[in-house]
Each structure stands twice: as C-alpha cells, then as structure tokens.
Amino acid sequence: MKVVKLTNETLFSNELLAEIREKFAFIDVDPLKQKKRLFFDNAGGSFKLKSANKKFTQFDMIPDHPQRDHEAARYLSEIEQKGIDDTRIIFNAKKGSIATYLTASKAIFEITGVIAENIEGTNIVTTELEHPSAFDAAKLYANKLEKEFRVAKTNPVTGGVDVEEITKLIDNETCLLSVIYASNISGAILDIETIVKEARKIKPDLYIIVDAVQHAPHGIIDIEKTPVDAMNFAPYKFFGVRGCGIAYLSERAANLPHHRLFGKADGDLQLGSPIPGHFASISEIVEYVCWIGSEFSDAHDKRSLYVEGMTRIALHERSLLEIMLNGTNKIRGLRNISGVTVHLDYKDLSKRDFIVAISIEGLGYKEAVSQYGNENVIVYDRVATSIYSKRMLESFGMTGSIRVSPLHCNSVEEIEEFLEITQKIVERNATVFRS
Incomplete structure (x- = not known):
C-alpha cells in the first residue's frame, strides 16, 4: 500500500489550518442537528466564510x-x-x-x-x-x-x-x-x-x-x-x-x-x-485568499497575493486528494479498499480539482449516500436519471457515481475519518451482499 509523504510544502501547517477553519461556518457541525459531521459536497453547496x-x-x-x-x-x-x-x-x-x-x-x-x-x-x-x-x-x-x-x-x-x-x-x-x-x-x-x-x-x-x-x-x-x-x-x-x-x-x-x-x-x-x-x-x-497568500509571500501586489493564495489552496487540496486516493500509514485509500471503484481515476492529480467519483460494490448510489448520511457524512449521488448528470455520465459509459468533494479547509484527519467510514460501509454491505 502506497503511503503519502506529508510535507509542509504542500499541506497547510496545523496552525494555519486551524486559523483557516475558524473562518468558515459549520466547518464540522450539522447546522440543524448541531452534531459533528463531515460535509463533502462542496461541488454542490459549499462552506461559507463567516466574514463574507x-x-x-x-x-x-x-x-x-x-x-x-x-x-x-x-x-x-x-x-x-x-x-x-x-x-x-x-x-x-x-x-x-x-x-x-x-x-x-x-x-x-x-x-x-x-x-x-x-x-x-x-x-x-x-x-x-x-x-x-x-x-x-x-x-x-x-x-x-x-x-x-x-x-x-x-x-x-x-x-x-x-x-x-x-x-x-x-x-x-x-x-x-x-x-x-x-x-x-x-x-x-x-x-x-x-x-x-x-x-x-x-x-x-x-x-x-x-x-x-x-x-x-x-x-x-x-x-x-x-x-x-x-x-x-x-x-x-x-x-x-x-x-x-x-x-x-x-x-x-x-x-x-x-x-x-x-x-x-x-x-x-x-x-x-x-x-x-x-x-x-x-x-x-x-x-481571505490574499491573507493565505501573505502567509507564504512578501508580495504587496494584490493579484500576486491572490495567485499565491490560490496556489497554496490548490496544493493543499491536491495533497488531501492524494491521501484520499492512496491512504496514509493509518488507513487504506480509496484505490486500495476492496469493493470500492474510483471512476475516471487519473494519475496526474495536477489536472484535477478536489472531486472523486466512486461506487461501492453491491450498493446503489442513493443507498450509499444514505449510508454515508447515517454516519454523518454528506456526499452526493450523480445518477443518469438527473438532468444535471445524465449526458456527462453517459459520455463516460457510466450510470452514476458517489461524488465526494471536500475543500481546502478540510484536514488530513477528516480524510482519514472518511476513509474509515468508507471501509466500514464496504465491510457491512459485503456481508449482506454475500448472504
């Protein structure tokens, strides 16, 4: 199993990430239930800056x-x-x-x-x-x-x-x-x-x-x-x-x-x-983006700081994406969990925004999303019955997928937790599937 080498060159430091997370609303809390959750549907909704x-x-x-x-x-x-x-x-x-x-x-x-x-x-x-x-x-x-x-x-x-x-x-x-x-x-x-x-x-x-x-x-x-x-x-x-x-x-x-x-x-x-x-x-x-840029650059020009900030956001997200796919020394990544298929998987992650499309053997897309929801994880099912998905999915020869879309304010620990929950769902349904 490949293990990702974590470096401060690509991931935000724990201190900076803590500051970043403090700036977002409901970063790890369900806004209605006030319970802990993982919100991984940022390609549909999105975390909001409190200040905005x-x-x-x-x-x-x-x-x-x-x-x-x-x-x-x-x-x-x-x-x-x-x-x-x-x-x-x-x-x-x-x-x-x-x-x-x-x-x-x-x-x-x-x-x-x-x-x-x-x-x-x-x-x-x-x-x-x-x-x-x-x-x-x-x-x-x-x-x-x-x-x-x-x-x-x-x-x-x-x-x-x-x-x-x-x-x-x-x-x-x-x-x-x-x-x-x-x-x-x-x-x-x-x-x-x-x-x-x-x-x-x-x-x-x-x-x-x-x-x-x-x-x-x-x-x-x-x-x-x-x-x-x-x-x-x-x-x-x-x-x-x-x-x-x-x-x-x-x-x-x-x-x-x-x-x-x-x-x-x-x-x-x-x-x-x-x-x-x-x-x-x-x-x-x-x-906000310029503030992140200023943590890594002494530039005073606003566009330069903005570019630096977005560059750092992309690097952090790419590192989290690699962890989600390949795992850490604590947990297997999606590529290595038996029963999980990573769709449209591509080796060059520099050509990727932070989105992963998966399916779980023996489990329908909507049911999978429901089971993630029962574990307080929000993901989304892209299915060919939806006008927002049909044409694109069919062009890839797919009928659907579970879309996972975190954001740069997420942490390594949250990605690991998601992988643990995925492993749990796979194992639970494998038992049912075999029986």
Missing part, C-alpha cells in the same frame, strides 16, 4: 441607495467599486466588463444568447462535459438560429475533453465556442489556455465562453493568459453568499446588444439598483 456573510448582512441592512449624493450613499458606492475591483483581481481582468446576474447559470445563458444572435457563423461548438446551463443555452440558440450544433466528446481516461476533440469541430463558420473549465463530476481541469490558443489559430476572431463555476474556488483563472470573451463564477460556491452570479465580458462582448440601459456607457451592463452587500462579500473572498 457578515459583510453581506451589514451592508444589505443599510437603507441608503448607493447612487445618491450623500455620505452613506457614497460609502456604499465605494464598497461596490471595491467589489468590482476585487472581482477583476479574481479574473485578472484589466479591461472588459464585470456584470452581475441572478445566478451564474443565468449569466451564461444570457451571454450565450447575445453572442449567438449577433455574431455571424453557421455552427456553435461545445462539449459533452458542460453544465446544463452552458450546454442547453448553446443548444437552444443553435436550434433557434438554425445553426449546426457540434459537441466534442469526453475522454474516459482523463475525465475531461481533449484539446483536439474541440478544435477539430471549429472552422471559419464557428459562431461560438462554449467550454467548461473543470468538470464537477470527474474534477478534470481542461487546458483552457491551449484550447483558446489552438481555436484562435483556426478562427482568430472566434468568440469563446468559459464556465468557471467549478474551477474558480480551486485554482487560478487568468483572463490575460486565456483571453476569452466571457467567463463566470458563482460566489456561493466560492466561500461567499447565494443570490448572485458574476461574469467577466471582453470589451467586444460587452459592446454587443445586451439587455442594458441606453443612457449608460457601452461597457456598463448593470441593470437595476446595485447591491453593495454582494460586492462586499466578494471583497471578503479576495481578502
């Missing part, structure tokens, strides 16, 4: 309108602008526009429609791996506008989509490429930088949309390196609050005829009164 929710409430309580000319209003306007500036830090977007929507799904649907309806071309390209909000938006407008709908196939070995599978579908008549940054089923991270580069070799002015909802909380996104026309993320999956979706749009994408007020500047896509609380919560996310 506190700031949202603090500023949402203020009655003043940010677009008035008195002290409290000006203060709220400054909070909004800081949030926009901090959102640019996340994207590394020096130009272009930042826009808010009701949800990240709403953002990608609306942006897809605007590009598809206003950019010439006879086909739209996407992949089998997309979230329904991106896939269905692309398909809807392809059908509506009578454009050919081209879908790149997944790779069942990597759990992702190969660059060549995407680029071979692109030609001079491609109106739009819509592609996911990372899968919330396999955890596979797509090579967006290469996809953008190779796609634009075929059509230099190609419009590209990237769904970064899954990847943003786990890794670095960089518009300067991946100059796409739109990218989204969901603050609630990024340690923040619910009720808002965020998108970056390039200058040319922002200048297309979106729903907008004519009296505003071309790049201003905000509709309705601003909600400073949402922007304040995004600033708290950025401050």
Whole structure:
C-alpha cells in the first residue's frame, strides 16, 4: 500500500489550518442537528466564510441607495467599486466588463444568447462535459438560429475533453465556442489556455465562453493568459453568499446588444439598483485568499497575493486528494479498499480539482449516500436519471457515481475519518451482499 509523504510544502501547517477553519461556518457541525459531521459536497453547496456573510448582512441592512449624493450613499458606492475591483483581481481582468446576474447559470445563458444572435457563423461548438446551463443555452440558440450544433466528446481516461476533440469541430463558420473549465463530476481541469490558443489559430476572431463555476474556488483563472470573451463564477460556491452570479465580458462582448440601459456607457451592463452587500462579500473572498497568500509571500501586489493564495489552496487540496486516493500509514485509500471503484481515476492529480467519483460494490448510489448520511457524512449521488448528470455520465459509459468533494479547509484527519467510514460501509454491505 502506497503511503503519502506529508510535507509542509504542500499541506497547510496545523496552525494555519486551524486559523483557516475558524473562518468558515459549520466547518464540522450539522447546522440543524448541531452534531459533528463531515460535509463533502462542496461541488454542490459549499462552506461559507463567516466574514463574507457578515459583510453581506451589514451592508444589505443599510437603507441608503448607493447612487445618491450623500455620505452613506457614497460609502456604499465605494464598497461596490471595491467589489468590482476585487472581482477583476479574481479574473485578472484589466479591461472588459464585470456584470452581475441572478445566478451564474443565468449569466451564461444570457451571454450565450447575445453572442449567438449577433455574431455571424453557421455552427456553435461545445462539449459533452458542460453544465446544463452552458450546454442547453448553446443548444437552444443553435436550434433557434438554425445553426449546426457540434459537441466534442469526453475522454474516459482523463475525465475531461481533449484539446483536439474541440478544435477539430471549429472552422471559419464557428459562431461560438462554449467550454467548461473543470468538470464537477470527474474534477478534470481542461487546458483552457491551449484550447483558446489552438481555436484562435483556426478562427482568430472566434468568440469563446468559459464556465468557471467549478474551477474558480480551486485554482487560478487568468483572463490575460486565456483571453476569452466571457467567463463566470458563482460566489456561493466560492466561500461567499447565494443570490448572485458574476461574469467577466471582453470589451467586444460587452459592446454587443445586451439587455442594458441606453443612457449608460457601452461597457456598463448593470441593470437595476446595485447591491453593495454582494460586492462586499466578494471583497471578503479576495481578502481571505490574499491573507493565505501573505502567509507564504512578501508580495504587496494584490493579484500576486491572490495567485499565491490560490496556489497554496490548490496544493493543499491536491495533497488531501492524494491521501484520499492512496491512504496514509493509518488507513487504506480509496484505490486500495476492496469493493470500492474510483471512476475516471487519473494519475496526474495536477489536472484535477478536489472531486472523486466512486461506487461501492453491491450498493446503489442513493443507498450509499444514505449510508454515508447515517454516519454523518454528506456526499452526493450523480445518477443518469438527473438532468444535471445524465449526458456527462453517459459520455463516460457510466450510470452514476458517489461524488465526494471536500475543500481546502478540510484536514488530513477528516480524510482519514472518511476513509474509515468508507471501509466500514464496504465491510457491512459485503456481508449482506454475500448472504
């Protein structure tokens, strides 16, 4: 059995991890039962920063309108602008526009429609791996506008989509490429930088949309390196609050005829009164990541600290992922527990967000999730009967999986506890299965 060598170079120190965990709500407690639990469904819900929710409430309580000319209003306007500036830090977007929507799904649907309806071309390209909000938006407008709908196939070995599978579908008549940054089923991270580069070799002015909802909380996104026309993320999956979706749009994408007020500047896509609380919560996310970065770097530039923080988050998560797969000197990993299958397992963990898809011999996916729940462990069943899973699972030749998705605020001890519980469930059901 392979044993992971634990080093402070990749894992957060115990002291830093304790500080990190203190910043999150309900880190190891069921919010209703007030009992200890392991919450490993961060690809669906997500742990929330206490400060992000506190700031949202603090500023949402203020009655003043940010677009008035008195002290409290000006203060709220400054909070909004800081949030926009901090959102640019996340994207590394020096130009272009930042826009808010009701949800990240709403953002990608609306942006897809605007590009598809206003950019010439006879086909739209996407992949089998997309979230329904991106896939269905692309398909809807392809059908509506009578454009050919081209879908790149997944790779069942990597759990992702190969660059060549995407680029071979692109030609001079491609109106739009819509592609996911990372899968919330396999955890596979797509090579967006290469996809953008190779796609634009075929059509230099190609419009590209990237769904970064899954990847943003786990890794670095960089518009300067991946100059796409739109990218989204969901603050609630990024340690923040619910009720808002965020998108970056390039200058040319922002200048297309979106729903907008004519009296505003071309790049201003905000509709309705601003909600400073949402922007304040995004600033708290950025401050938090930069704080982690400052524990490892003397840099003063905010983007540099943010990149360092996200790098350390990714390294810690990758170490936990390796422990979950290979175990420690105390417990076997998922790869070595007889009766457990790790689906879409890939050796290069640098190409993975912290998601593991498993199944347990003789146990249905929903029943397995229920048995984990009885052990106070929250995981999720991805099954082909769900519109959120069917297409992606079937592309891999799967009917379902148990999705396990921890976060960087989890500890080695929690991963070991999960493995112990998994072993317990396997052994209990093996006895029933044999009988």
